[in-house]
Amino acid sequence: MTVPQEQPATEGRRGNGGALPVSDFDPFSIEFFKDPFPIHEELRECGPLFYLSRYGIYGVARYEQVHQVLMDWQTFCSSRGVGLADFAKEKPWRPPSLVLEKDPPEHDRARKILSKVLSPVTVKKLRESFEASAERTVDALLVRGRFDGIGDLAEAYPMSVFPDAVGLGAEGREHLLPYAGLAFNAFGPPNELRDQAIAKATPHVAYVTEQCRRENLAGAGFGAEVHAAVDAGQITSEEAVLLVRSLLTAGIDTTVNGIGAALYCLARFDDQWEALRSEPQLARNAFEEGIRFESPVQTFFRTTTRAAEVGGHVIPEGSKVLMFLGAANRDGRKWERPEHYDIRRVTSGHVGFGAGIHMCVGQLVARLEGELILSALARKVKRIRITGEPVRAFNNTLRGLRSLPMEIE
Amino acid sequence: MRIIFVSPDGSERSISVREGMSIMAVATSNGIDGIVGECGGNAMCATCHVYISDERLKSLSEEEDELLEGTAEGRTSESRLGCQVKLTGDLDGLRVRLPARQV
Numbered sequence: 001m002t003v004p005q006e007q008p009a010t011e012g013r014r015g016n017g018g019a020l021p022v023s024d025f026d027p028f029s030i031e032f033f034k035d036p037f038p039i040h041e042e043l044r045e046c047g048p049l050f051y052l053s054r055y056g057i058y059g060v061a062r063y064e065q066v067h068q069v070l071m072d073w074q075t076f077c078s079s080r081g082v083g084l085a086d087f088a089k090e091k092p093w094r095p096p097s098l099v100l101e102k103d104p105p106e107h108d109r110a111r112k113i114l115s116k117v118l119s120p121v122t123v124k125k126l127r128e129s130f131e132a133s134a135e136r137t138v139d140a141l142l143v144r145g146r147f148d149g150i151g152d153l154a155e156a157y158p159m160s161v162f163p164d165a166v167g168l169g170a171e172g173r174e175h176l177l178p179y180a181g182l183a184f185n186a187f188g189p190p191n192e193l194r195d196q197a198i199a200k201a202t203p204h205v206a207y208v209t210e211q212c213r214r215e216n217l218a219g220a221g222f223g224a225e226v227h228a229a230v231d232a233g234q235i236t237s238e239e240a241v242l243l244v245r246s247l248l249t250a251g252i253d254t255t256v257n258g259i260g261a262a263l264y265c266l267a268r269f270d271d272q273w274e275a276l277r278s279e280p281q282l283a284r285n286a287f288e289e290g291i292r293f294e295s296p297v298q299t300f301f302r303t304t305t306r307a308a309e310v311g312g313h314v315i316p317e318g319s320k321v322l323m324f325l326g327a328a329n330r331d332g333r334k335w336e337r338p339e340h341y342d343i344r345r346v347t348s349g350h351v352g353f354g355a356g357i358h359m360c361v362g363q364l365v366a367r368l369e370g371e372l373i374l375s376a377l378a379r380k381v382k383r384i385r386i387t388g389e390p391v392r393a394f395n396n397t398l399r400g401l402r403s404l405p406m407e408i409e
Numbered sequence: 410m411r412i413i414f415v416s417p418d419g420s421e422r423s424i425s426v427r428e429g430m431s432i433m434a435v436a437t438s439n440g441i442d443g444i445v446g447e448c449g450g451n452a453m454c455a456t457c458h459v460y461i462s463d464e465r466l467k468s469l470s471e472e473e474d475e476l477l478e479g480t481a482e483g484r485t486s487e488s489r490l491g492c493q494v495k496l497t498g499d500l501d502g503l504r505v506r507l508p509a510r511q512v
Contacts, residue, residue: 115453116475119475119476119478119479120454120455120476120478120479120480121478121479123479124479284512288447346437346440347447348433348437348445348446348447348449348450349437349446349449349450350449351449353448355449355451356451359448359449359451359453361453363447363448363453363454364453364454367447367454371512
């Protein structure tokens with residue numbers, strides 16, 4: 001792996017920031033996914049902006065610049081895709097999302113509907129039923145003692161609450177996680193991960209497309225509420241289908257990886273587990289800190305709508321810019337002792353859910369699930385122990401584990 | 410300029426602030442416990458709820474108004490979101506009352 005080297009500036013890449021660091025390192029390689037942290041460190045330290053020659057893209061890994069790009073949607077747009085593919089030049093693999101892959105004003109109209117469906121008011125009403133399910137999940141695991149922290153907990157709990165909250169039918173839910181895995185792999189380059197995911201896509205896409213239709217959703221739930229916006233004349237029924245698709249794409253795998261991240265942290269950092277046990281009300285922040293620490297969503301792209309200045313360099317119009325969210329969340333310029341998982345940390349401002357107009361619209365549901373499952377663990381479980389080698393799951397965008405053998409008592 | 414945070418138990422902390430910061434940003438960077446700011450100031454989470462009675466404040470935006478419906482502690486006519494109140498020079502001495510809970 002080659003890390004960024006200072007290289008004589010070439011035309012079009014010259015700014016008052018001096019020579020732009022250039023590297024042929026592959027941010028979508030398995031080798032990198034196995035242990036991204038040393039490379040993150042090198043990327044942050046090479047400069048505020050760098051150029052990744054393998055894909056002809058720019059990159060930012062420091063908190064300040066990642067935040068700058070996230071907040072400036074006028075310059076760094078989403079409508080040309082938030083993956084490597086530039087929708088101005090390539091046909092997207094699926095019809096673009098009405099929120100993730102759009103800019104204002106179009107974006108705002110759709111976003112407003114999802115914000116309302118997933119607002120603090122709505123999410124409050126879910127607490128009781130989500131809590132009961134979290135208690136049941138942990139009680140059942142306590143009886144078993146040994147289990148897989150990913151499949152039996154991080155996946156099982158969101159799968160026990162979220163599809164019902166959306167109003168999905170009982171059949172075919174096994175397609176949800178593969179579909180999300182596919183969508184997040186598709187943001188990457190045409191590598192083996194992306195190609196294989198797309199090769200196996202047909203049944204998952206068919207299920208999701210069918211489930212998003214009004215007649216296939218329960219009369220109450222997030223899905224029905226999105227479709228109700230059609231009656232109010234806010235969107236068309238075709239748009240409602242795409243908005244429900246957003247819930248299914250972004251609402252489960254992300255939360256699974258968030259809960260998995262926090263669990264993996266708590267199983268590794270004994271003092272933090274003890275702190276959580278003595279103060280279970282820290283569960284919500286323990287989840288949030290897990291998001292900062294592991295950054296389940298590692299990267300997203302933007303595309304420049306005009307020449308843009310970043311860190312003293314100029315990026316030409318029409319360039320892809322890769323934001324290393326996971327690196328920003330461990331930038332020592334922003335965070336004290338960033339490599340420590342600390343459930344008492346003030347986590348406000350981390351970019352694990354993004355920032356700005358595209359910040360995760362389902363973050364309140366994710367936090368509710370994260371808080372409730374960790375709180376149930378903290379109150380009911382004395383000890384938590386990893387019993388075997390954790391196995392990593394590889395995805396072009398998501399970071400998480402495939403399995404985490406563990407034991408609780 | 411300075412603003413004063415008043416805790417639910419009545420204790421006060423006066424903090425020196427830089428003009429242009431939001432109340433939420435001041436609170437999270439000064440270890441004020443009563444404000445969480447989970448969404449980092451993007452007007453999404455309603456966990457930087459505060460009470461302010463001061464005629465110098467600008468009125469609520471539609472977005473802030475909607476989010477205030479979802480606060481953990483009851484909304485009153487003095488309810489604001491700390492991330493939406495930018496501390497302009499004319500707000501020197503502002504008194505910000507903290508709720509007992511944000512989640």
